Amino acid sequence: MKLTQYYTLIVCVITISCSGVQNSTTDESKYQKNASFSLIYKIKPEGYIRKLFLKVKVPYSIKDRQWVKSMAFSTQPDSVVLKNDLNYAYFHFDSVDEAFKLKIDCEITIYQQIKEIDTSQLAAAYTPENLSAEKYIESDCPEIQDLAAGLKQANNVETVMKTYSYVKEKLTYYTDYGPDTVGARRALKKGYGDCSEYCDLFVALLRANHIPAKSIHGYTMEMTTTGKHTWAEVFLPKNGWVMMDPTTSHGHVTNEDNTYTIAQRNKYIIMSQQRHDPAISKNSDYYIHYQKGSWDSKVNIHESYNSYLHS
Structure with missing residues (x-):
């Protein structure tokens, strides 16, 4: 199976399967x-x-x-x-x-560029910071553990995609439930949330299946408008950290013959690679x-x- 990664000036389309990702062009300007x-x-x-x-x-x-x-x-x-x-x-x-x-x-x-990595980078990803439960990402609670077991597939790529689809279908985007962050467990129970809850549940389910994942906070831009946003990055053994946005209307994934295509706009500014900052x-x-x-x-x-x- 041939794997490619397609880009336009704005929309990034990444094709992933179990064996990794390849870039279809060497033109660096297409990635930025x-x-x-x-x-x-x-x-x-x-x-x-x-x-x-x-x-x-x-x-x-x-x-x-x-x-x-x-x-x-x-x-x-x-x-x-x-x-x-x-x-x-x-x-x-x-x-x-x-x-x-x-x-x-x-x-x-x-930038929106994914490169193949060597095995020396694996140890840096499989750390407690990227695998353990934490505030808002309750990957150790029984409900999350049981659900994650049901989403587990034959390999990490398929498990990631199955989990991504589940979160997008399970949660309803809703911002008027209150100002407080509720976390993965309560988002699962209530069935709705904003980008924080989508990301918390996605990351928690992946960590419960021992797949490194982290929450990213920043801003998204649509030419002249800007909004605060939270999305995720997932570590895949052949490709390193891959950005995925499970919130409704942002990322889009299609599957054809077990080849998954992720389409995301090149519009994300990162402010933090941590889920919880007690001072903010x-x-x-x-x-x-x-x-x-x-x-x-x-x-x-x-x-x-x-x-x-x-x-």
């Missing part, structure tokens, strides 16, 4: 898109603030995924620190008594702390973002 991406924070104090500390998550370069070519700050940070797949810019402001805006402008090249809530990419000038002082912060996906 350039994007202008901005994070905007409007900070409005009520009363006098002695000191304000702000930690903001920012994108970073990741091999075969994205290259952050430049990053410009309207106010220079004290530092930018990349640690444990999280990249933060740290700011502090003294004597804050009026509103101001912080803007971070990035130029990013986004589900709906924000920042952490703020401040010292009040009086008992009733407080700070309001509005987070927004925009982008342009170059043709």
Whole structure:
């Protein structure tokens, strides 16, 4: 069976079977898109603030995924620190008594390329971080374990595709159930969720079958619109980490004679390769702390973002 990987300038189509993936072209430009991406924070104090500390998550370069070519700050940070797949810019402001805006402008090249790997990379994927249960990804709970056993197929590729189809069919996309993340177990029980729940259930089921998988947080772009999103990456022995998006209307998989074709748009900006960051809530990419000038002082912060996906 011949395996190929097809690309257009925007839509990436990856053909996978048990024996791996091959690229159908050597033209590197077919695998990438350039994007202008901005994070905007409007900070409005009520009363006098002695000191304000702000930690903001920012994108970073990741091999075969994205290259952050430049990053410009309207106010220079004290530092930018990349640690444990999280990249933060740290700011502090003294004597804050009026509103101001912080803007971070990035130029990013986004890649969608899968390459064959050698066996030396296997050990780095089969680690507790990619296989164990964690908050929101309850791969060790009995309901998840029993379901995963029923989805297990003859090999990892078929198990991944079977699980992917199950999650897309099982869950209904619904965002109005409340602001809190519910995790894989409750998403399975309730049968609905947003992108976080789709991803949590998908990753939990794969980990329960001892297939390395991880949750990715970032943004998706459609030419001039941007939205926060969560998707997954799955480790396949011949191809390494493969991006898959089980949320309704994003990824699309077809199967013909046990050859699976994954179609995904080249529109994903990665902010984090971790599911849970205790310092950051589900709906924000920042952490703020401040010292009040009086008992009733407080700070309001509005987070927004925009982008342009170059043709």
